[in-house]
Amino acid sequence: MNLVFLGPPGAGKGTIASQAKVQYDIPHISTGDLFRNHIKHETELGKQVKAILSRGDLVPDSITIAMVKERLAEDDAKKGFILDGFPRTIIQAEALEGMTTLDAVVNFKLGREEIIKRLSGRRMCKSTGRIYHLIYDPPKKEGLDDETGEPLMQRDDDKPEAIAHRLDVYLEQTEPLIAFYKEEGLLVDIDASHSPDTVMAELVSVLK
Numbered sequence: 452m453n454l455v456f457l458g459p460p461g462a463g464k465g466t467i468a469s470q471a472k473v474q475y476d477i478p479h480i481s482t483g484d485l486f487r488n489h490i491k492h493e494t495e496l497g498k499q500v501k502a503i504l505s506r507g508d509l510v511p512d513s514i515t516i517a518m519v520k521e522r523l524a525e526d527d528a529k530k531g532f533i534l535d536g537f538p539r540t541i542i543q544a545e546a547l548e549g550m551t552t553l554d555a556v557v558n559f560k561l562g563r564e565e566i567i568k569r570l571s572g573r574r575m576c577k578s579t580g581r582i583y584h585l586i587y588d589p590p591k592k593e594g595l596d597d598e599t600g601e602p603l604m605q606r607d608d609d610k611p612e613a614i615a616h617r618l619d620v621y622l623e624q625t626e627p628l629i630a631f632y633k634e635e636g637l638l639v640d641i642d643a644s645h646s647p648d649t650v651m652a653e654l655v656s657v658l659k
């Protein structure tokens with residue numbers, strides 16, 4: 452199954468993708484994770500995009516499209532994939548059409564207030580990549596990763612100024628994709644305001 456997860460930052464696309472990849476036995480390809488990995492390993496690409504991610508701006512289409520094209524050409528993506536965070540612009544969506552065909556585009560719907568609440572409480576362990584939430588999914592010991600005991604950090608782009616900017620970028624550049632994919636008959640809406648288990652159950656049901 453070839454899927455795209457579309458929706459504003461903080462809608463839970465990554466959380467649901469990490470369950471759905473097991474359910475459907477397909478890789479979860481998050482462009483945000485791919486970029487963060489480059490930054491962590493200080494690759495050329497990582498150095499190029501670090502400041503862009505911190506500000507909450509979009510990485511230029513040409514760079515992002517090339518990275519996704521390479522990732523989709525890997526063996527594990529032949530059986531299907533979940534693209535999380537790509538495409539984010541119409542140009543990226545058109546480029547994706549030239550790479551593969553899609554079975555569905557899942558639109559995670561969530562209101563602005565809830566988005567801000569979710570993003571501002573998000574914390575992350577840098578080395579394991581595990582995501583927590585101060586209210587919804589706190590670590591066992593405050594401020595520390597359950598597994599490694601390392602201090603949790605807040606993504607630069609989850610800080611208040613960057614959150615507001617990312618939402619504006621989403622509305623301006625990414626939201627038009629809803630109409631784009633509706634027109635293609637690929638769009639399915641899901642209500643992302645519920646708990647992960649409920650959202651996952653709705654996903655399975657709409658994909659049947």
Ligand code: AMP
Pocket residue numbers: 460482483484486503504507508509510511515535536537538539540543608617
């Ligand atoms: P995410 O983890 O999906 O919220 O992505 C984090 C950041 O990575 C975004 O704010 C952008 O700076 C960058 N990024 C991720 N996916 C894309 C994309 N498809 N196009 C451009 N920039 C992206």
